[in-house]
Amino acid sequence: MLKPFVVFLGFKANPLEGSMLHRLALVIAIVAAAAAAPAGAQEKPRYGGELVFAVPSEPPSYDAHREETFGVIHPMAPHYNTLLRPDPTDKTASRIVGDLAESWTISKDGRVYTLKLHRGVKFHDGSELTSRDVKASYDKIIFPPAGVASDRKGEYVDVEAVQAPDPYTVVFRLKWPSGSFLMSLASPWNWIYKADILAKDMRWYETHVMGTGPFVFVEHVKGSHWVGKKNPNYWDKGKPYLDGYRAIFIKDSAAQVSAVRGERAYIQFRGFAPAERDSLVAALGPKLTVQESPWNCVILVALNHEKKPFDDKRVRRALTLAIDRYQGAQALSRIAIVKEPAGVQVPGMPFATPPAELEKLAGYGRDIAKARAEARRLLREAGVPDGFSFTYKNRGVPMPYEPLGVWLIDQWRQIGLNVRQEVIEAAKYYAELRGGNFEVAADFQCGYIVEPDLDLYKFQSKDKSPANYSRYVDPTLDELYEKQSRAVDPEERKRYIREFERRLLDEEVHYIYTLQWHRIIPHLARVRGWTITPSHYLNQQLDAVWLTE
């Protein structure tokens, strides 16, 4: 039985917002949701019903091994299984449990991972899943044949070979020990496909659906909806609880809010803005449950080291010192999907720097007057005592780029910098970033799982990381990345991550972290068995979800 996670954050920080009636509705919803949580935890899941949910994006192709958007995961993940997965009841998504793997062992030298598969797992065509299918799927991801692109190949550079010694055992041999490998096997993208199909056509899964998951594919009407129905032969006996699900593609956020408000959709799994949450709470009251969590996404500021004066680390340091993250967090969390000042890991997660320690980094101190005085001193020292002008290139996505951009510009003006904002349409934005055609730009990091290897990869030197848009070379940082990646002892790994963070954000200020995104999921209270996590890519198998009515 999954325990619903119901929290309401941010209302206390916002006591003056909204009318008395509005606040009363919020309080009623909080009380009702809080009362519903333990009840939900004790209730026996009910079988039946169709879950209807809104998806703000749509799958370009059906192959998760090659796609990047959650628009693939939300409607399609219920058709598949992965080897491992984050515990669906764990709101931090940091505890790994088996999905197709029932158990696993790691060799003493940390280089051999042996996983035992569940027996009797059937594909939707009735054939049995064996380790051969797992090997074929991982070979496609890690060692793609010529002509097949695999974006995730880079995540598995440590894998030497994938072996299937018997039908129910899979072995991963690594080139070196890895602190993150287990988490990599829980990637929500690594669906297990059928080996025979891949052998015939490596691209078959781009246009077809056939997995082992709790729901069988029914139909996809492009631009409209996706339907799945219960897999009666699902290997995890007793699941799923739902008869089926219907994912409706709704791109416009106002239409998504209307859909939930009008009960045409029960939930939208990506997230809503604070104002949207408040309007739903006010309209639906106790019929609504709100789940909130820090979100594994953050807007970064890329400082182009190839453009003057951003090649000078004193200037870069001045830019981060000018930012009052705590005041910004308080103000922006009322209007945007951001909340806490962020280090390189999601606050509250196992490898995250505790707030007291984070405050020691440049720009994270509580005394903003002192920090800005220091910023001005650094600018004087760097030969720009009167400040200078530059353009901040922002991504043309309103939430949360626009409010955050306006806020950053205001912060930099406090130390005498004259900043002009240029908002760039998404398609052009990537070309500008990758081409280095900017001085300072909004960049972002959005991870599908909270794992330092994934979260820190982009900050390696530009010759190692194609997404290093600040365009620097820092062998020390590269070395620290490698050390943390290969450290199997969590405490040792934590130390390297702290060092990495200090170098990235304080000593060199290669990048500026802003505020951690905050995920807000208001959903109809009738939806049970789903727990929010810091990633909108996780927990979408829907095997444990059920409806009260």
Place this chain on the structure above:
Amino acid sequence: MGKYILKRLLLMIPTLLGVAVIIFFLMRVVPGDIVELRFAGESSFASKENLDKERVRLGLDQPLWRQFLAWITGIVRLDFGKSMWTGAPILEEIRLRFALSLQLAIMATLIAVLLAIPLGVIAALKQDTWVDYVVRIVSIAGLATPSFWLGIVFILGLLIVFKWLPPMVYTPLWVDPWQNLLQLIWPALAVGYRYSAVATRMTRSAMLEVLREDYIRTARAKGLWEKLILSRHALKNAMLPVLTVIALEFAFLMGGLVVTEQVFNLNGLGLLFVEAVAHRDYTLTQALVMLVAFVFIFVNFLVDLAYAWIDPRIRFR
């Protein structure tokens, strides 16, 4: 008449060819790249090697003239290729949305015509009376009100008053007419109102002009029945400019209702168009532009035929 029709049909070819050339090269000039957008977007791991592989797969590594030639020869064979974003055949992508957009355009046109022509005629006949003022206020309000805004008002009104929202998934008319109507009547009303405002204004002014013509005065002097004068002599002649406005608006609705489609979550051509451009899906954008251009040209052709039918002077010229 046959020669006239043939001439008009042949004239469509250079027009469509011109559109094809412009849209093909315009898309290549616009900054941005589908491959970067799709694979480098949220991934830290997208290597240049992978991006290049994808460009080769999509044929984007080929010289522009070769890409153009391949595309244009495809069009001649009525093969528009596949969407670069989804990999699905373009005709399939369009077919799915075409039925909805066409139905919405027809419904909005019907609403507009049913409102505009009687109101325009009445306003002209009762010029400068309170009736005329009311019609003018209603039509000017229609012109000033964006249809998407009216759509939002409809949705909020339905949600607040009836706690009900129109269905968000399209059901074809032949599958379930009631569900279909429940979804499409609201956007049709929102769009039809603005559309009717344009047509009402045009009908009123055209009627006023025609009613002052000598042949109307002659008909009245001959003692013809007033209803006959209005329907046979005045309205028929006043319809020429009105027909043009209605036809152009109809063509615009086939692909131009982006925001209204967003508000009502309609799976129509307008949204597909915007997404295709946003994704830099060259093949799909080009096909959609060609489709809309064809609709405009074809509707204009029909209007010209109607002109010739209504006004014998054009036919005989």
